[in-house]
Structure formats: structure tokens, C-alpha cells
Amino acid sequence: MNNLLECRNLSKSFGSVKALNKVNLSIGQGRIVGLLGPNASGKSTFIKICNDLLTPTGGEIRIAGKKPGIETKKIVSYLPERSYLNDWMKVSDIIAFFQDFYSDFNRDKAYDMLKSLGIGKKDRLKTMSKGTKEKVQLILVMSREAQLYLLDEPIGGVDPAARDYILDTIISNYSENATVILSTHLIADIEKILDDVIFLREGQVALTGTVDQIREESGKSVDSLFREVFKC
């Protein structure tokens, strides 16, 4: 397995519900991959399994040849949907925390990005707005020089201006040769930055390919193809 991320027959059930059903994927280095699908299609479940936050019920997954665990956590930078910041912390506390636990964390880069948003070291996370917290979290995640970035709905709950900021931050900060997988259902906004797309439907891969390929073969944009594939 030379691919950065590889899974075979990956399955996850919650009781009788199959959140992921025999997913097979290979994702190489240096790609920006859109993990696309309607709500409850298994996007978050897939990303959580990659992060060892869920244990698969079947099949297998390898990241850089290893099962999700300590070794993969060192090279995977994850942005969850939820805000995981400890409210009592100051900006300098959370930066020190990341610095402490991730050897690939670039503190100066994080401070630079925060500074350009007007966020200081002494600012308290508690007093920040929801949107600002999301940006801080993204900055922390993108300040790691990771091999794989897993971003779960990074532009889910923000306004269009913030959306642009977030996409710019992702594009201009992921380290070379790294792969970015981002899940979303807002395809039109991110289509222009994607190399590859994976369509998930009811826990199965409905379609996968490069964006160019899709445009050429179907003669449609990813967004309109998505609307067609997932037509209700």
C-alpha cells in the first residue's frame, strides 16, 4: 500500500444502522479531496474512524500503512465539527497545549495567522464569538505540518466571507505533499479548490474520481452532478 490512505470493505454499524457499508478507497499524497454527500451519508463516521474516534465494525483502514492509533495521530491533523476548545483557556494556553503534544506544530505560524485576525495571545477563548472560535480552531489545525488534514464541515456554519477566509487558509497553509480531505455538502463553494471528489450515499461510495475527469466525462460541474446523483 503506497497510498496515504487506504481502506477495504470498511464498515461501521450503530445497532442495525449501517453508517458505512463496505467502503473501498485509495487516496494518494498531495491531493485535495472533497468528501461529498448529503446529511447522514457517513462522512463524519468515515472521518472519525480515520481519527481513531470510532472503531470500525468490519474491513480495514490504513493511514501511511498503519492502523489509526498513536502513530497516525502524529501525522493527521483533524478539524471536528464541534468546538473542542476549553473555554477557560487563553490563546497562549491552547497554543502551548498544541506545542506540547504535536511535534509538527508550528507556533509562529499560528501566532501570525491569529495576529492577522486581530486575535492576541492574552485573548480568552470564552469571550470569542462562535465564528471566531471556529477560525481559531482552523488555525490550530492548519498550523500543524501534517501529512493528512481531515476537515469535517469546515465551512458548515459560517457566512460567505468567512467561508472565503477558511478556504484561503486551507489552501495556503497545508504542507507540501500533504493531502487534505474535507467533507461538506456545500459543493459549489469548494469545487474550485478540489482535485478529487468522493460521493458518499447511505454509507457507500457512489462515485469517485478527479474533478477534471468528472467534468470531461459528464460535461457537468461537480455541483450539478451532485444534484443529479443525489436527486430526491
Next chain:
Amino acid sequence: MLGKLIRHEIKSTARIFLPLYAVLLVFALLNRYLNPLQVFDSSGTPNLESMLKGISISLYVILIIAVFVLTLVIVIQRFYKNLLGDEGYLMFTLPVKAWQHILSKFLTAVIWYFMTAASVVISVMILIGADKLFDFLPQLIQMIREAFGSSGPVVLPAFILSQMAAGTLMIYSSMALGHLFQKNRLMYSFAMYCALYAAYQIILAILILLLGNNLFESLLQSAAPTPAQLNSLFGMLAAVAVLMAVVHFVLINHILTRKLNLE
């Protein structure tokens, strides 16, 4: 990594504990100057001064109880919120093993148990004067020595530590078990605690019936148990507690590594 986790855990909790202890100590100092213990000596009619003293000593006692309760609340809340709540998304994606998370939470809790006990003792020393406490201390040691014999200094601390371990890990365990449910996790955690507690009591009762016969016979016949009997009873309780703590640790570790399902 364990060291870093503990350091971070202490930092996250110290900001609540240290001010709490400070309030307790300041209050003890205040009480010392109000000299409220005199309330009980004075036989005169109640007046404003004695009323004030009465209120202030009551508040002090309530504060001590509050410090104990808050210690427990913070220990519970740290595990629930930091590992099983939204903050779990950060904690469980650190390059750290689940057992290190459990151990860092537990060891930090034990540190705070001792700190809480120490701050209460210090506050009492402030209130009644250190000299009086030091007068009393040799008496206490003498009493323990008479009851437990020469092995008291080993058996008693082992007993106390084992109870802390079993008690704390049982609480963590009930929260981990509650986490297995999809909904109403807090409610199930509480139910699990009741179940685990009941199970623990039943196990203890059976063991005491099986092994403790000797002790109870002599307790029924004569008055005071011998040091050997007390030592074997406390030693047994400690051994059971350690065993329970280990079982809980393994269970929590299994749930956090294989069954984790953050909301």
C-alpha cells in the same frame, strides 16, 4: 506524554482548587479573630456578638463540606467533560494512549484529594492554633498504634489509597458505561454508578462472611478486636479495593479505546 497530560490536568484544575483553598484559609483566619469557639463557653444571654460568631462558625463548617463536595464534583466533571464531552475530540486525537488519559485524570484527582485534606487541616490549625493540634497528634498516633499494632503505618495508608482508587475509578467506570448508551448518557451514568456500588457492597458482604467469621466471633465475645484482626480486616478491604480498581481501569480502557462514540 503522561507527564504532559498530568501537567495539563493540574493546570486545568488548579485554577478552581487554589482559589477555593484560599477562601477556606481566609475564612479560618477570620474566624480565629472572631473567636467563635467562645460561643460554646459563654453562658450569658444571646447577643449580637454571639450571633455573629455562631453564623461565622456555621459558615466555616459549611465551607469545609463544600470544599469536599466540590473536590468530588470537579473530579467527576473533568472526566465527563474533558474526555466524554466535546473536548474529547481534542483529547482523543492527541498522540496519547487511552490508559494515559485515565491515569492522568486519576493521579491528578488523588493529588487534589490530599491537597483538599491538607487545606482543611491547615484551616483547622489556623482556627484553633497549631500548637493544640500538635498536642493532639501524638495522642492520635498512639491510639492508632494501640489499635493496629506495628503494621498500622503500612496498613492504614494502603487502605486509604486503595479506597481512593476504587472509589474514583468506579465513578469513571460508571461514566464510561453510561457512554455506551446513545441517549440520556448522564442518567445512565448515574444508574450505572448505583449498580456498580451495589455490586461492590455485595462482593464485600460475601467476602466478609467468608473470611471475616473469626473477627466477628471475637467481636461478639469480647469487646476490642486485636491488632491482628483489625489489620487483616483492613488489609482485606484494601486488597478488594485494589482488585476492583484494576477491574474498573481495564473496563474503562476497553470502552475508551474500542467503544468510544463522542456525540
